Amino acid sequence: MATVLTIGGARFMGRFTVREFLERGDDVTLFTRGNSEIPFAESDVDHVEGDRRNEADLRAAYDAVDPDVVVDFAGFHPADVRAAVDIFADVDAYLFVSSTSAYRLSTAVPIREDETPLESCTPEQATDDSWESYGARKAECDRILFEAADDGVNAISVRPTAIYGPHDPTQRLDYWIDRVRRYDRIVVPGDEYWMPMHLGYAEDAARAITVLAEEGTPGEAYNVANREQCQFDRLIEHIATALETSVTIVRPSPRELATIDLFPKNFSLCRPFPYVVSTERLAALGWKSTPLEAGIETAVEHHLETEPDGSRHGPSRETEERLLELCAHGVRSIDGRGRDS
Template sequence: MADTALVIGGTRFIGRHVVDDLLDHGYEVTIFNRGNHENPFDGHDTVQHVEGDRREELDLKTAKLSVEPDVVIDCVAYYPEDVRVATDVFADVDGYVYISSGSAYGVEEIPKREGETELCECTDEQATDDSHDSYGPRKAEGDREIAAAAEEGVNAMSVRPCIVYGPHDYTERLDYWIDRVLDHDRVVVPGDGQNLWHRAYVEDVASALRIVAEAGEPGEAYNVGDRRLVTMEEMINLIADAADTDCAVVHAGERELAAADLAPEDFVLYRDYPHVLDTDKLAGLGWESTPLSEAMEATVAEHRDSDRDGSEHDPGRDAEERVLGVLDTL
């Protein structure tokens, strides 16, 4: 008899890849959510759906009784209370895995290591706040709830991804850069192009969640990210190679950007101080990451078939053209 898995979430970005990965490894899968988003598995014979609100304890208990899962992957625990309640409801499963974040780390150091790098503190106010500024503290407090549950005998673990990219990414962060490469032969990149923000291919995050559920140590957290990091300039080149096109990277410093009222931070996925996660602990469980060229080819191919263009992150092509004009005169 196949193992059963309950995916809390499961229809949007990371969740849908988690479902695919579990199916590929022989699990019977049920997704649990409110049904507010289109279900890509609607009509799929091997994926069941239980409707409910993950913030309602009774709904979680109903899902547990309905599915009797061996493992639970929690894709949408955004508040510490979500984790506390879920680890209580699913206290007897073989593995409960919470998706935390690299944002849970509270200090800047290279690399950030599980159990060594300090986590964010979380005030009572931050624990219930839904703002961007409280995201890291909330995720860190969720990790503490995982550790506390493990102390009580729950097989609970957490996985900390860095910036996640890949097919069906509704954040459209990488879509902005793909769109630029596909539509223009020159792309403005802030600084010298060497800034480093660790990224994780979504299928690798999905496999990490399954592997940690199967082989992780209760109470532990596991970083996940590409095993080979690339700079922003290398990322643009990877996109161009995957799209089989030519695109010149044009570096622009703060002075040149200011000529068009832009700053480096106006460009999505730019980060001044490097954000790098140590992934050795996860690799020790047998996890491997997808080769970057393969990951980018799949990402670009799905982008072409989508209607996403990353326009919400666009600093304005007219402004970029002014920056290019300034640089052309130097």
């Protein structure tokens, strides 16, 4: 049985991770600012309140818990990790939750931990809070972590790809679930979105963290994603099957999108290049992922219970209808049993 301290952990991926540790019989304490509701019974977890960017608060949490394992969900700036690897220098495992956004944009696939270069990070980016600097900041955090590992700290980087599942605050997948649920015809940007995309399921990410807490190698990074990738059409098909509905996909060309000042990147999860990450390193430790259709089914069930629309991740329906009127080609119909019609 281990004593686990999570920095963050009350929201999305963290809540699944805490459950994984609890199911193993570990003692878990959450260190948070107290801004989010703790989704666990008081008898199951302890809670220490404080600001992770305040080193005194972070050290006080360490002193109060004396953890064997630390999982850092809330390290978003290089200074955060620099303080953490100092404070937690003697724990059995310090797992920093990084991101595949730390990798430099590349058309080479798959993205591999020991081959794909990381983003560079300027001093200005290191202290920025915008989404534009997110990948650069995570990359610099990883470099600090690797230096600490070279000095003997049991520090490991966990790099999830786009994670989906119940309780996802980003609502990236909810945009597409909402579209398929509510409308007979939807827009998916042009033919280039037959290209592969790669998601990761929240419960799989949680299991990866618990596996790495015991089996991970200090100084290494581990990608986390489904062991299978898919094309956008297949994603929509899984959603339609889970909803037991039918939908017609209409694919506007880049020129048609441009007529109303839209680009593929304006649609949730759309990338202008193949995005596939290698998970061989993690799988070699015995980790397995949930089949995509099963994960999507669970995500759809939670969507129906909570009804988020994910509208901030794509154009409005009014704009989408303007596109539907423009497009006369690139149409594919999918029925709720996953068969083309």
